[in-house]
Amino acid sequence: MAGGEAAGTVSSVGRLAATVERLRREVASAHAAADGRALIELAKGILVERLQCGPGEAARQLTALAEQAGVPALELAADILNRTAADRLSEAAGSFLSLAAAEDRPEPARGEVSVGVRLRTAESGTLAADDTQAAAESLLEHALAPLGATGVAIWAAGHDASFTLAGHAGFPVEEARRWRYVPPGVATVAQAAMTERRTVWFETLSAGSLPSIGGRDESSRGGRAAVPAGTGGRIVGVLEICWPHRLDPQPPAIQRQVEALAELCAHTLENRPRYTAGPSGTSSALDQDVAELVDVVDSLYDPALLLLPHLDAEGRLADFRIHHANRRFLDPAGRPRSAVSGALFLEAYPVSAGRSELFDTIARVYATGEPFRAERMTLTALVDQVPLEAVADLSVSRYGGALLFIWRTEDEAARLASLLQHAQRLGRIGGFEENVLTGDITWNQQMHHLHGLPLTAPPIPLEQLPAYAHPDDAVAIGRFLRALLRHRRPASTAFRLQRPDGVTRHVRVIAEPVLDADARLLMIRGAYQDISAQHWTEVALAATRDQLAHTEQESAERNRLALQLQHAIMPPARGPLDAPGLRVGVRYRPAETEHLVGGDWYDAFVLPSKQVLVCVGDVAGHGIKAATSMIVLRNALRGLAVTGAGPAQLLTWLNIVAHHLTDQVTATAVCGLFDPGTRVLRWARAGHLPPVLVTGEETTTLPVIQGMLLGAVAHTEYEEGVVRLDPGDTLLMYTDGLVERKDASLQESLELLMGTARQSAPSLEQRLDRLLTHSAADTDDDTCVVGIQVE
Numbered sequence: 001m002a003g004g005e006a007a008g009t010v011s012s013v014g015r016l017a018a019t020v021e022r023l024r025r026e027v028a029s030a031h032a033a034a035d036g037r038a039l040i041e042l043a044k045g046i047l048v049e050r051l052q053c054g055p056g057e058a059a060r061q062l063t064a065l066a067e068q069a070g071v072p073a074l075e076l077a078a079d080i081l082n083r084t085a086a087d088r089l090s091e092a093a094g095s096f097l098s099l100a101a102a103e104d105r106p107e108p109a110r111g112e113v114s115v116g117v118r119l120r121t122a123e124s125g126t127l128a129a130d131d132t133q134a135a136a137e138s139l140l141e142h143a144l145a146p147l148g149a150t151g152v153a154i155w156a157a158g159h160d161a162s163f164t165l166a167g168h169a170g171f172p173v174e175e176a177r178r179w180r181y182v183p184p185g186v187a188t189v190a191q192a193a194m195t196e197r198r199t200v201w202f203e204t205l206s207a208g209s210l211p212s213i214g215g216r217d218e219s220s221r222g223g224r225a226a227v228p229a230g231t232g233g234r235i236v237g238v239l240e241i242c243w244p245h246r247l248d249p250q251p252p253a254i255q256r257q258v259e260a261l262a263e264l265c266a267h268t269l270e271n272r273p274r275y276t277a278g279p280s281g282t283s284s285a286l287d288q289d290v291a292e293l294v295d296v297v298d299s300l301y302d303p304a305l306l307l308l309p310h311l312d313a314e315g316r317l318a319d320f321r322i323h324h325a326n327r328r329f330l331d332p333a334g335r336p337r338s339a340v341s342g343a344l345f346l347e348a349y350p351v352s353a354g355r356s357e358l359f360d361t362i363a364r365v366y367a368t369g370e371p372f373r374a375e376r377m378t379l380t381a382l383v384d385q386v387p388l389e390a391v392a393d394l395s396v397s398r399y400g401g402a403l404l405f406i407w408r409t410e411d412e413a414a415r416l417a418s419l420l421q422h423a424q425r426l427g428r429i430g431g432f433e434e435n436v437l438t439g440d441i442t443w444n445q446q447m448h449h450l451h452g453l454p455l456t457a458p459p460i461p462l463e464q465l466p467a468y469a470h471p472d473d474a475v476a477i478g479r480f481l482r483a484l485l486r487h488r489r490p491a492s493t494a495f496r497l498q499r500p501d502g503v504t505r506h507v508r509v510i511a512e513p514v515l516d517a518d519a520r521l522l523m524i525r526g527a528y529q530d531i532s533a534q535h536w537t538e539v540a541l542a543a544t545r546d547q548l549a550h551t552e553q554e555s556a557e558r559n560r561l562a563l564q565l566q567h568a569i570m571p572p573a574r575g576p577l578d579a580p581g582l583r584v585g586v587r588y589r590p591a592e593t594e595h596l597v598g599g600d601w602y603d604a605f606v607l608p609s610k611q612v613l614v615c616v617g618d619v620a621g622h623g624i625k626a627a628t629s630m631i632v633l634r635n636a637l638r639g640l641a642v643t644g645a646g647p648a649q650l651l652t653w654l655n656i657v658a659h660h661l662t663d664q665v666t667a668t669a670v671c672g673l674f675d676p677g678t679r680v681l682r683w684a685r686a687g688h689l690p691p692v693l694v695t696g697e698e699t700t701t702l703p704v705i706q707g708m709l710l711g712a713v714a715h716t717e718y719e720e721g722v723v724r725l726d727p728g729d730t731l732l733m734y735t736d737g738l739v740e741r742k743d744a745s746l747q748e749s750l751e752l753l754m755g756t757a758r759q760s761a762p763s764l765e766q767r768l769d770r771l772l773t774h775s776a777a778d779t780d781d782d783t784c785v786v787g788i789q790v791e
Contacts, residue, residue, distance in 0.1 A: 132156070135268045136167035139261055144241055147254065151242030153213050154265050155182075155190045157235060159398055161370035163190050166269060170242065171214050179213040184370075188212050190238040193226035194368045197235065199259060200226045203247050214242055223247020227262035228367075229269065232309055233317020234401065235367045236269045238262075290323075290402055297326045300406065304328070307403040309366060310344060317363060320345040320403065330409060332379050332390045351380040358394075365396045366403055372396040379407065428530035434462060435523045450507065450528050452499035462511070462524060470496035470504070480509070488513045488521055494531065506532045558624045579612045581676040581791055585764045589737070589772055589783040591622075599626035599667065600735045600782035601634045605641075610676065613641050616733045616784045617669035617710075618688070629665040633658060633710070637671070647671040647684035648720035651707065655686065658711030666711040670733050672788075679725050679790060684718045686710045689739070689750075692757055693723070694730040699754040725790045730764065732757060737783035738775050752776055764789045 132154050140152040151170030155163045163182040182188055189212040193200045202224040205215055215221065223243040228235045239262040290308075297304045306324040309317055322345060325337035340348045345359065352358035358379075365372050374394045392407040430447030434440075441459035448455050451468070460468060462484070466477050473495035483491035492510035499505065511526025584604045591598060599619025606612055615637060619629045636657045640650050650671055658665050670691060672683040683691065683702070687709030690701045705719040725731065739749035756774045761767035768787050775783070 132167035132265075132268050134167070135265065136169040139239075139264070140169040143257070143261055147257075148243055148245070149241050150244045151214055153179075153190075153240040153242070154229070154269070155238040155240065156269055157194060157237050157369050158184075159369050159400070161185070161191075161194070161368060163188070163238070165213070166237065168213065175214055175216075189224055189226045190240055193228050193238050193240075194235060194370075197228055197364070197367050199228070199255065199262075201247065201250065212240065225250075225258060227258050229262040229266040230367065231263065231266050231270075232311045232315055233363060233367055234309065235369070236266050239265045290400070293399055293402055293404070294324050297324055297404065300326055300328060302328060302406050302408045303330045304407075305340075305405040307345060307362070307405055309401065317366070319347075320362060320366075322348060323402070332409075362396055362403060362405065365398055369398045371398070379409075430528045431525075432459065432527070433523060433525040434459075436521050437523075447528060450505065450530055451497065452501045452503060465509075468498055470498060472496075484511055484513060484524060485521070488515065488519075505530055506534075506536075561624055561627075579606050579676060580610065581679070582612055582674060583764055583789045583791060584612065584614060585768050585787045585789075587768045587772055587783075587785045591737075591780055591782050598622045598737075598782040599630035600737060600784045601630045602733075602784040602786050603634055603638065604786055604788075605638070607641060607644070609644060612674045612676070612788070613671070614674070614733060614786050614788055615669060615671040616688070616735055616786050617667055618735045618737075618782075618784075619665060619667040625663075629662055629667070632662055633665075633667060633669075636661075637669075646720060647673050647682055648718040651684050651686050651710070651718045652716070655708075655710045655716055656714075659714050662711065664711070666709055668709050672731070672733065674725075674788060679727075681723050681725055681731065682720055683723070684720050686718060687712075689734065689736060689746075692732040692734075692750075692754060693725075694732065694757050695726070696728070697758060699758040701750065701754070727790050730757075730767065730787055730789045732771070733786040734771075735782065735784045737777055737779065737781035738771065738785060740777050740779050740781065742778055744776075749776065 136152045136154050140149065144152060149170075152168065153165060153171070154167040156166040157163060161184040165176060165180050168176045182190070187210055189200070189202065189205070189210050192210060202210075205212060205221045205224050212224065222245045224247070225241045227239045227241070229237040229239050239258070241258060290306075294306060297306050304326045305322055307320040308323045310319040310321045312318040322340050322343050325341050327337075329337035329340075331337070331340065345362070346353055349358075352362075353360075361372055364370075372394070376391050377394050379390045379392050379394075390409055392409045395404075395406040397404045428446070428450070430450045431444045432447055433442045439461075441461060443459045445455065447459070448457065451460065462481065465481070466474050469477055476493045477495055480491045480493040483489055490510070490512040492508065494506065494508045497505045497507045508529045508531050509526060510529075511524050513521050514523045514525060516522050586602050586604055588600070588602060599621065600617070601619075602616045604612070604614045617630070617633060619626045619633065621629075633654060637650060637654055640653050645653075651669065654669065658667060668686055668688040670683065670685045670688040672681050672691070674681045685705060685707045687707060690704050692699060692701050702723060703721060705721045707718045708716050734753075739746070739753050741749050753771070753775075756771055757767070759770070761770060764787050768785050771785055772783065777783070
């Protein structure tokens with residue numbers, strides 16, 4: 001029983017759904033038949049006029065012509081309308097058919113509606129629609145769906161550059177409700193078409209990076225087209241078309257078709273035209289709104305013009321007619337308002353179409369409805385063919401179908417007064433004028449601010465100035481008042497102004513007396529300037545200068561002490577050290593600037609074992625700390641050397657001294673121990689440059705043996721090298737101040753050093769002097785050189 005009831009229910013619902021679907025098809029068929037009858041009736045009307053016959057004869061002629069042509073009567077009716085109207089729809093249909101023929105497209109199958117029929121049906125449905133919503137549905141059904149479009153939105157443009165969704169088709173109701181209003185200044189697809197005043201095509205909605213209706217639905221993020229809808233140069237809305245797929249570049253025929261449809265939307269959005277302006281530019285019917293706008297223009301205190309569009313014979317915007325000039329009208333060329341009222345704007349102001357682009361700006365405001373504001377724009381008028389320029393603030397706004405053009409010419413006196421006011425504000429300057437005879441005092445606004453008084457407070461006379469100043473400044477203010485009031489000569493002074501709010505400001509006052517013809521004092525005028533910031537800046541600068549001078553003095557003293565220490569231990573030049581079979585020479589060159597005094601050191605002496613110890617080193621850093629650290633390491637090496645240990649062991653012990661017995665000192669060093677009996681040199685290095693050996697005409701560096709710089713780690717071992725020297729050989733030890741350059745590698749600097757050392761010299765001392773003279777180093781660092789020559 002229950003199953004039977006369910007089956008009966010389903011059967012009843014199914015029959016009801018089938019009935020609804022049948023009625024829907026019948027209604028759609030009735031609408032299509034009505035649209036077709038409308039086209040046929042229009043074609044019959046054309047035949048009545050052309051053949052001078054009655055309606056019945058026209059119907060028979062239409063049927064006979066259709067049979068002879070082998071086309072349906074509806075298609076023949078659309079063709080008659082296209083040939084007769086010769087409008088944008090006719091052009092679009094013809095272009096589309098030509099494109100189809102060029103691409104060898106097949107003829108429409110029997111029962112398939114042609115392009116001309118579809119466009120004329122869309123036109124009929126759009127113009128006959130009661131509202132824009134019905135127009136949008138008609139456009140999508142008859143004209144755009146065959147092009148693959150799935151959505152249509154008709155946007156009505158507001159006078160404030162906003163948009164209202166006037167009609168839509170193919171979008172959900174909730175989505176349309178969300179987009180019912182777009183405020184001014186929001187970047188959308190429709191706004192792009194309005195701004196550029198041309199059709200804007202997007203391959204995909206995401207490619208344009210602009211939001212629009214249906215943008216959240218992934219299936220609706222295909223191609224978009226936004227077409228300005230307007231006539232006579234005025235854009236009243238935008239037709240937006242949505243495709244579900246990526247949109248490839250469209251042929252010109254399709255572009256003309258959508259532009260023709262946008263023009264239909266413009267007629268739909270302008271069901272009741274506010275006025276009609278013909279090619280002559282005369283308004284045939286100004287409505288009440290324009291009349292009221294004239295009254296508004298006359299009530300303005302600035303010069304203003306009311307402009308109406310002037311269309312050419314083809315209905316395109318050609319110029320603007322100056323419909324009205326208000327009573328405040330001030331022509332840049334000096335003409336009265338009667339001379340420009342009723343004239344065309346380009347005739348009255350031809351230069352506006354030139355460099356200033358003023359006419360293009362006005363046309364853009366009329367087309368888009370977006371107001372234009374500009375400050376200090378140059379207006380140019382022709383006076384006897386001579387351009388006369390004036391600077392003004394401009395405002396152009398659209399109200400319905402009219403434009404309101406307002407400008408304010410900059411007055412020279414007002415401009416100078418404004419400039420002076422800003423200068424006083426920025427300079428924190430207040431002006432005053434005091435009449436000695438009447439006691440009247442005039443202050444500007446800045447004077448009240450300086451004194452910390454409200455604008456309603458009475459000004460303070462000059463004679464009462466000591467009561468508002470710091471007591472320590474009474475003498476200076478007394479001299480100022482005596483020079484001004486008694487001796488009647490200009491005077492100035494600086495004092496501390498104590499304001500009622502407890503704030504003390506440093507102020508400079510300057511004033512001059514105004515005398516009559518008999519040298520009697522009439523008034524005093526002058527100015528106050530707040531110099532608090534300048535005063536405290538000077539105080540801070542003075543303190544900084546004192547501190548800097550003290551710091552420079554301390555630094556100079558430390559550098560002098562470091563230099564004295566270096567020179568005391570290592571003089572720039574020292575006589576040769578005589579040892580059996582060996583000649584030793586040393587050179588030391590301090591830094592060129594005292595603050596770069598560093599820790600370079602050298603030493604050469606004969607041990608009790610008759611062996612000769614030579615070494616050079618470089619402590620990291622500059623100044624007194626580097627100098628004292630150098631003394632510690634040099635003296636430590638001297639004490640350790642008497643143990644008879646070899647160079648590697650000496651550097652091992654010296655590393656312990658640097659790491660544990662100094663304050664985080666690091667240094668490089670090279671140490672050599674020469675035995676005169678065997679002429680063998682044992683040497684070791686701690687992160688230092690290798691010595692250079694000069695043998696005859698050949699110059700080489702000793703092999704780079706392993707050795708870490710002193711003080712880096714607590715415990716490390718050093719490798720020891722051995723070289724036998726022959727009579728006449730010279731070995732050079734040096735610090736990096738001799739070779740280091742900022743613009744060259746270390747290898748390049750070493751090659752230059754060896755080239756200089758290779759040159760023969762009469763003596764060892766002259767060879768060392770030549771090395772210092774021809775050194776290419778540019779680091780301004782200390783330099784030590786030790787040379788040993790075997791005899």
